[in-house]
Amino acid sequence: MIPDAPVDIDRIKGFLAADEALALYRHALAACAAGPVLEIGSYCGKSTVCLGLACQRQGSTLFAIDHHRGSEEHQPGEMFHDPELFDGGEAVVDSFREFRRNIRAAGLEQVVVPIVAGSEPAARHWNTSLGMVFIDGGHSLEAALADYRCWAPHIARGGILAIHDLFADARQGGQAPYAVYRMALASGLFEAVEQVASLGLLRRL
Numbered sequence: 144m145i146p147d148a149p150v151d152i153d154r155i156k157g158f159l160a161a162d163e164a165l166a167l168y169r170h171a172l173a174a175c176a177a178g179p180v181l182e183i184g185s186y187c188g189k190s191t192v193c194l195g196l197a198c199q200r201q202g203s204t205l206f207a208i209d210h211h212r213g214s215e216e217h218q219p220g221e222m223f224h225d226p227e228l229f230d231g232g233e234a235v236v237d238s239f240r241e242f243r244r245n246i247r248a249a250g251l252e253q254v255v256v257p258i259v260a261g262s263e264p265a266a267r268h269w270n271t272s273l274g275m276v277f278i279d280g281g282h283s284l285e286a287a288l289a290d291y292r293c294w295a296p297h298i299a300r301g302g303i304l305a306i307h308d309l310f311a312d313a314r315q316g317g318q319a320p321y322a323v324y325r326m327a328l329a330s331g332l333f334e335a336v337e338q339v340a341s342l343g344l345l346r347r348l
């Protein structure tokens with residue numbers, strides 16, 4: 144449990160286990176010293192609240208990138224489609240309304256800076272060194288690689304790269320996040336810190 148959390152994080156829609164949520168909070172608390180935190184793939188704000196509470200406690204900022212149109216698996220007819228997050232008028236997934244509601248309820252409106260855009264356009268003119276980057280966006284190899292290439296170069300020395308949904312066994316889940324994790328390790332720029340369930344944490348050397 145995250146100490147003194149103002150909301151019940153388990154009740155926020157999302158795909159983050161309780162031990163993963165706590166690990167994000169714990170690493171963000173320390174990583175804030177190296178710079179602000181940035182996440183890719185906010186969805187309804189579950190990880191955003193965990194990272195945001197750490198940033199709030201350290202007087203830092205969390206940039207939360209998501210186009211809020213859902214990943215492949217959130218689209219109508221797909222496995223993780225949620226009708227409550229479907230805007231029938233526009234005929235599109237829209238998780239931004241729910242995201243904002245959760246950020247407001249957690250008292251994080253002055254800490255979290257939502258960037259409602261894809262990862263690549265958001266990165267195009269980015270020039271700020273980051274203490275921690277959490278990659279949990281699209282899980283196609285193309286999307287996961289783009290997130291890594293766009294954001295890993297901005298992580299400060301000593302900063303943290305966190306990647307969600309690592310499955311060494313393909314029967315448990317898609318392999319793109321794990322491929323990116325191995326690529327980061329193989330680059331020689333990162334060392335493994337720990338793995339908590341499917342959340343991998345690396346430190347920028």
Ligand code: MG
Pocket residue numbers: 158279307308
């Ligand atoms: Mg995930």
